[in-house]
Amino acid sequence: MKISRRTLLEVGAIGALGLAYGGKKLSDTFMMGPPPTGGRIDTHHHFMPPEFVKTIGADRLAAVTPSKTLPEWSVEKALAMCDTYGISEATLSISPGYPALEAAIERPLMRVCNDIGATIRRDHPGKFGQFASIPMFDRAEALKEIEYAFDTLKADGIVVFTNYGGTYLGDPSFDEIWQELNRRKAVVFIHPTHPTYELKGQPPESVIEYPFETVRAATSLMFSGATRKFADIKFILSHAGGALPYLAARISGGAMFNPDVSKRVPDVMAEIRKFWFDLALSSNPAALSALLTVADHKRIVFGSDFPYAPDIGIRVNVAASDRYPMDDHVRADIGRGNALALLGRASA
Ligand SMILES: [Zn+2]
Numbered sequence: 001m002k003i004s005r006r007t008l009l010e011v012g013a014i015g016a017l018g019l020a021y022g023g024k025k026l027s028d029t030f031m032m033g034p035p036p037t038g039g040r041i042d043t044h045h046h047f048m049p050p051e052f053v054k055t056i057g058a059d060r061l062a063a064v065t066p067s068k069t070l071p072e073w074s075v076e077k078a079l080a081m082c083d084t085y086g087i088s089e090a091t092l093s094i095s096p097g098y099p100a101l102e103a104a105i106e107r108p109l110m111r112v113c114n115d116i117g118a119t120i121r122r123d124h125p126g127k128f129g130q131f132a133s134i135p136m137f138d139r140a141e142a143l144k145e146i147e148y149a150f151d152t153l154k155a156d157g158i159v160v161f162t163n164y165g166g167t168y169l170g171d172p173s174f175d176e177i178w179q180e181l182n183r184r185k186a187v188v189f190i191h192p193t194h195p196t197y198e199l200k201g202q203p204p205e206s207v208i209e210y211p212f213e214t215v216r217a218a219t220s221l222m223f224s225g226a227t228r229k230f231a232d233i234k235f236i237l238s239h240a241g242g243a244l245p246y247l248a249a250r251i252s253g254g255a256m257f258n259p260d261v262s263k264r265v266p267d268v269m270a271e272i273r274k275f276w277f278d279l280a281l282s283s284n285p286a287a288l289s290a291l292l293t294v295a296d297h298k299r300i301v302f303g304s305d306f307p308y309a310p311d312i313g314i315r316v317n318v319a320a321s322d323r324y325p326m327d328d329h330v331r332a333d334i335g336r337g338n339a340l341a342l343l344g345r346a347s348a
Contacts, residue, residue, distance in 0.1 A: 017312075021320040022285040030315055032085070033322030036332040039088025041339035043129075043189065044238060044280035044303025046095045048073035049116045055109050061095070064194070064206045071307035075120055079127065081306050085318055088336075091129035091343070092117045093159040095308060096193035107135040110145060118153040129343055131159040131189045134177070142177050150184060156343050157187030157234075162217035166196035169217045170224030182230035187276075187342060189236045190217055206308070214242030219251055222271040225264040234342060236301070237275050240282035245290035248272055269294070276342060278303030279334070281313060283321035297330050301339045 018029035048071070053061060062070040082090055094113050110133040117130045132149035134142040149155040158181065160169065167173065169190065181188055192210035202208065214237050221227050221235065237244065244251075252268035255261045265271055273296050280303030282288070291300065302321075304314050321334070340347050 017316055020284055020286075021316050022323070023319075028319070028323065030319055031323065032315070032319045033331075035086025036335040036337070038336055039086050040302045040335045041343070041345075042082070042085075042087045042090040042304045042306070043236060043301045043339055043342070044191075044278040045078070045090035045092060045306050046073070046308060047075075047078065047092045047113075047117060047120065048095070048307065049113060051112050051116070052094055052109065055105060064096075064204050065308060066204055066207055067310070068204065071310075073307045075124070078306065079124070081304070081311075081314070082127070084311075085304065085314060087302075087304070089127060089129060089345075090304070090306070091131055091156055091189075092120060093131040093189055093191065094133055096161045096191060106137055107141050107145075110135050111148075114145070114149055114153060114155070118155075129156040131155065131157045131187070133159055136160060136164045136174070136177070139173070139176050143180055146177070146180055146184075146186075150186070157189055159189045159191055161191055161193035162213040163193065163196065168220035170220030170222070170226045172224065175226075175229075178226060178230040178233060182232045185232045185234070187234045187236065189238075190214065191238050192217075192242065211239060211242030214238055215244050215247060215251075218242075218244050218272075218275060222251075222265055222268060223255060223261050227271045227274055228265065231274070235275050236342075237277050238303070239278070239280050239305075240287045240291045240300075241272075241275065241277050241295070244272065244275075245287070245294045248294045273299070275299065276301060276338075279317070279321055280305035281309055281317050283317045283324065285320070285324065288321065288324055292326075297326075298333060298338055298341075300334045301342060302335050 018026050021029060023029035058070045062068055078090065114132045117132065121128045121130055132153060132155035134145040134149070136142055146158065149158065162168065192213040194205050195209050195213060199209065218237055218241065248269065255265050255268045272294055276299045277291055277295055278301050306314060337347065
């Protein structure tokens, strides 16, 4: 049999991925365990309505992915993916893919996406949850959309991005929004987006910049005192907190030696443990062991990053967490139980 150069490259890439995900043999890389009883709950799951793709631009959305191709999305594809990976419920959210939107575009687009998400939920009862979007550039409109999302659409929470025009989430200009979400004891899913500075000769933003964006947003929320002031908000950090677990001690030291910050935040590690973390594309042993070292396992939830994560990425990631040595009850909590508690679902 003649083996093409492309096949060799693919096998090489999968082999490298397998090593990074702790597979001793290539077959280990794909070996998933059974999902927890009742199924996995996927809190990092995107939907891409045509209105969203058209407004942002397919090219812009494609540019952030490692393969620079726009993922294909439909409700049917989402349901098929859930079937394949034993996911009983997936929480819909839109993805970023743009550095900033003008308020005039952002406001109506968020409403359209929220209504489409609510329709998908209604058409497929029990299969989907929803993190609604709010126009963060316009604080007054954001407050109105929060009311609409929770009171009319009965959304499960809100999705926000790590920065808005270079302003990170701990900035006091967001306080009014956090105050309202705190009053509602809301779940707030923080998804990384582009940094606002120019990058030359670097991989697409999602590869390296996104994990650091998550660190910046989390640190901004902690150092500003927002995680203490708005302690009833349940913030979820994407991708195992990005680089946060690895940098936790360094960030904690940074706070300790800054009298201004240490006054507001006497214990950074305690603040880190207030966050929730999803495992989208981050179940490899290096990331998972770092996360389990700094986070409470009861605050770790499953995530797929569908449809941005290619199928092979989801499979390898699911297999890695299924294979990671942990007690059965911890695995069941991470796959399902913790998300049920977070989303306020009945545990049956
Ligand atoms: Zn994502």
